[in-house]
Amino acid sequence: MRPWPSNIPFLALLLVLVGLLAPWAVSPVGAQSDQALYERARKDYQWLATTPRGKVVYQNWQSLYDRFASIYTADPYGELAPQCLWWMGRVRAGAWEQFQRQSDFLEAVDLYRRFINHFPRSRLADDAQFNLGRLYEQAGDKQQAYLEYLRLTVNQPKGDMLPQAKARLDALEKDLRPAGGSRSAAEPAQRTGPEPVAAAPSPDPVASTPAPQPERSTEPADPTLASLGEVRHWSTPSYTRVVLSLDRPVPYSTNLLPADKDAEKPRRLYVDLRGTRLKGQVKETLPIDDGLLSAARAGQFSGDTVRVVLDMKNLISYKIFTLDNPFRVVVDCFGKDQPVKVKTAQRDKAEPKTPATRYTSRAHKVPRGRAEAEPQGLGLAAQLGLGVRRVVIDPGHGGKDPGTVWRGIKEKDLTLDVAKRVAEKLRRQGGLEVLLTRSQDVTLPLEDRTAFANTKEADLFISIHVNAAPSTKLNGLETYFLNLAADEESMRVAARENATSQRSISDLQVILKDLMLSSKINESNRLAHVLHRELLSGVRRHHEVDDLKVKQAPFYVLIGARMPAVLTEIGFLTNPHEHQRLINPAYRELLADGIARGVNAYAQQLRSGADLGGPPQVTAQAPPRVADGGRR
Numbered sequence: 001m002r003p004w005p006s007n008i009p010f011l012a013l014l015l016v017l018v019g020l021l022a023p024w025a026v027s028p029v030g031a032q033s034d035q036a037l038y039e040r041a042r043k044d045y046q047w048l049a050t051t052p053r054g055k056v057v058y059q060n061w062q063s064l065y066d067r068f069a070s071i072y073t074a075d076p077y078g079e080l081a082p083q084c085l086w087w088m089g090r091v092r093a094g095a096w097e098q099f100q101r102q103s104d105f106l107e108a109v110d111l112y113r114r115f116i117n118h119f120p121r122s123r124l125a126d127d128a129q130f131n132l133g134r135l136y137e138q139a140g141d142k143q144q145a146y147l148e149y150l151r152l153t154v155n156q157p158k159g160d161m162l163p164q165a166k167a168r169l170d171a172l173e174k175d176l177r178p179a180g181g182s183r184s185a186a187e188p189a190q191r192t193g194p195e196p197v198a199a200a201p202s203p204d205p206v207a208s209t210p211a212p213q214p215e216r217s218t219e220p221a222d223p224t225l226a227s228l229g230e231v232r233h234w235s236t237p238s239y240t241r242v243v244l245s246l247d248r249p250v251p252y253s254t255n256l257l258p259a260d261k262d263a264e265k266p267r268r269l270y271v272d273l274r275g276t277r278l279k280g281q282v283k284e285t286l287p288i289d290d291g292l293l294s295a296a297r298a299g300q301f302s303g304d305t306v307r308v309v310l311d312m313k314n315l316i317s318y319k320i321f322t323l324d325n326p327f328r329v330v331v332d333c334f335g336k337d338q339p340v341k342v343k344t345a346q347r348d349k350a351e352p353k354t355p356a357t358r359y360t361s362r363a364h365k366v367p368r369g370r371a372e373a374e375p376q377g378l379g380l381a382a383q384l385g386l387g388v389r390r391v392v393i394d395p396g397h398g399g400k401d402p403g404t405v406w407r408g409i410k411e412k413d414l415t416l417d418v419a420k421r422v423a424e425k426l427r428r429q430g431g432l433e434v435l436l437t438r439s440q441d442v443t444l445p446l447e448d449r450t451a452f453a454n455t456k457e458a459d460l461f462i463s464i465h466v467n468a469a470p471s472t473k474l475n476g477l478e479t480y481f482l483n484l485a486a487d488e489e490s491m492r493v494a495a496r497e498n499a500t501s502q503r504s505i506s507d508l509q510v511i512l513k514d515l516m517l518s519s520k521i522n523e524s525n526r527l528a529h530v531l532h533r534e535l536l537s538g539v540r541r542h543h544e545v546d547d548l549k550v551k552q553a554p555f556y557v558l559i560g561a562r563m564p565a566v567l568t569e570i571g572f573l574t575n576p577h578e579h580q581r582l583i584n585p586a587y588r589e590l591l592a593d594g595i596a597r598g599v600n601a602y603a604q605q606l607r608s609g610a611d612l613g614g615p616p617q618v619t620a621q622a623p624p625r626v627a628d629g630g631r632r
Contacts, residue, residue: 330447
């Protein structure tokens with residue numbers, strides 16, 4: 001017998017044997033039931049997680065993952081499917097903790113999210129959500145970890161992981177709080193993933209591209225990579241929105257580079273899209289030159305990373321968030337606003353110490369996950385003597401997106417008709433300039449609508465929608481402003497309007513940023529209450545209708561609005577009585593009149609400096625409603 005070569009460590013042989021002789025390699029798979037296979041795999045996970053010599057062999061993790069996956073894929077809707085999907089995520093997370101492979105991290109995140117989306121009522125849904133937070137926290141991404149824990153408190157408030165999630169939120173809030181509170185709320189910290197991007201200045205991220213290369217072809221060489229297919233932008237001298245459209249979700253990171261005078265390079269913000277190829281039709285340079293940004297540049301930074309660079313002129317702050325269906329990365333850049341002109345009557349007076357001072361302080365911002373009463377006292381806009389000159393009305397849906405469809409009637413047609421009537425009334429009655437995000441039946445992405453209002457420097461933004469529910473008995477009017485949902489029903493409505501699932505509302509980061517801007521949140525709250533009051537009272541003069549109150553929820557169409565912004569649901573298309581009313585032009589005229597009166601009432605109160613509120617009106621819960629799962 002030949003001796004074992006002395007140059008091969010004995011430990012290597014031991015690890016190979018451990019991998020081969022793992023306790024699950026005992027009996028033939030085909031001879032056991034799925035339940036027996038599942039129970040054995042669970043026991044083997046416990047062995048693997050507690051055995052140092054076993055966990056250092058990657059093949060042991062892969063073999064265990066394959067066993068859970070074989071049961072799950074054989075029957076994705078079977079009795080064991082939820083448990084197997086859960087354990088698949090846990091195994092991948094364990095492998096990442098042991099070996100720090102980025103592919104394991106991304107797959108663990110994807111598996112946990114799939115579990116939450118597919119099995120939201122499972123007793124393990126909150127565990128999966130908590131594990132997502134823990135994964136990001138272990139990866140060093142405290143901001144994303146905070147968001148994942150926050151999702152648990154909003155979406156699984158009755159889960160047994162709630163106390164632990166709240167404890168982590170409290171701990172992370174201390175780490176994420178800006179030093180001295182001086183940093184702009186709209187400027188996020190650098191977003192990181194399992195492989196953070198270095199913050200140090202680097203060479204010019206996107207150099208002039210030489211001759212065309214194979215990676216610039218219309219079809220990516222590697223089908224596992226996502227494609228960046230479009231770069232769009234909207235601009236004013238003080239605001240720019242850039243949208244990066246991809247064909248699937250990818251992790252991303254950002255960095256802000258200082259200006260390099262020696263190399264004649266401006267200040268630059270870049271976004272790295274990992275696991276991505278640049279499509280051939282994307283322009284390498286997109287001129288902007290609006291006083292805030294000079295250009296956006298895109299290039300294949302490495303074999304699997306696309307870098308998009310924004311050349312800055314006058315950047316004050318920025319924020320980045322993502323949208324789904326399809327996946328988009330949205331970059332909002334902010335410059336210095338024009339000086340505010342204050343009324344002469346107020347300029348010579350000392351600033352009054354009104355109750356509104358409380359509502360514009362950081363200590364009294366709208367609390368997360370709770371419905372808010374209408375703020376009392378003068379709002380910031382009223383204190384400054386600001387008025388309403390330009391209003392943007394947004395008819396929900398349009399084009400390829402019909403919204404709710406019931407008995408042949410499409411939501412997109414009703415919202416457009418009401419929006420046109422509102423615009424006509426506001427122009428005639430209030431002398432306001434009114435713009436529509438769409439004036440015909442065209443497809444308009446959600447992010448385009450808010451960007452339109454921002455670039456037009458609107459003073460108010462109002463999005464009009466029609467509700468839906470499986471129960472034909474539900475009816476009523478409700479109005480929303482942007483915030484974390486205070487109840488499950490508000491989250492469901494937001495999920496429909498966002499065209500996504502309730503459990504996968506993407507990236508609450510931007511909403512958290514907006515919560516810090518309490519003056520805008522409260523102005524939106526005020527606008528919502530005034531508009532809802534006028535709309536409801538106008539309809540009730542002629543018809544009985546339920547009051548579903550003013551609520552708060554995370555609507556994509558309101559994200560990033562730089563003015564008070566609300567979304568109003570003008571009735572249930574799926575309720576036979578309201579259906580008949582909504583298809584009646586006279587009733588739509590009544591709705592339009594109520595919305596117009598609400599806008600005029602809000603504008604008049606700003607002009608007069610009147611108190612916008614009466615006694616506190618705590619938001620009531622709406623009647624129970626089951627989500628219809630339709631695209632809204």
